[in-house]
Structures are given as structure tokens and as C-alpha cells.
Amino acid sequence: MAMTNKQKQIEIAKKLESAPDAILQEVLDYLSDFERKSAEEQKRIIALREILTGKRELLLRLAQ
Numbered sequence: 001m002a003m004t005n006k007q008k009q010i011e012i013a014k015k016l017e018s019a020p021d022a023i024l025q026e027v028l029d030y031l032s033d034f035e036r037k038s039a040e041e042q043k044r045i046i047a048l049r050e051i052l053t054g055k056r057e058l059l060l061r062l063a064q
Contacts, residue, residue, distance in 0.1 A: 034042060
């Protein structure tokens with residue numbers, strides 16, 4: 001079952017509570033940069049991430 005938006009926000013908040021400062025800064029920088037992009041650029045970023053996630057094993061084998 002897919003998580004609701006609120007459930008995702010709660011889980012993210014839990015993870016961030018214990019994250020080191022360097023990770024918090026990285027997440028903040030990523031989100032700030034993402035916000036500055038156009039809606040079309042945001043869609044492309046999300047699509048690319050989905051492709052890379054789906055092909056992770058293949059990419060790891062090719063990298064060896």
C-alpha cells in the first residue's frame with residue numbers, strides 16, 4: 001500500500017531528527033535547488049531518478 005503524503009512527511013521528519021548536520025545541509029541544498037527549477041525540469045529530474053533506480057544493478061555491474 002502506498003504511503004499518503006502526510007505519512008511520507010512524518011517518516012522524513014523522523015529520519016531527519018537523527019541525521020548528521022552534513023546530511024541535513026545536503027538535503028536542504030537539494031530541496032532549495034529543486035525548488036528553483038521549472039516544473040518541466042523537476043519532472044525530468046524525477047523521471048531520471050526513476051530510471052536510474054530501476055537500472056541500479058545493471059549500472060553497478062557495468063561500473064565494475
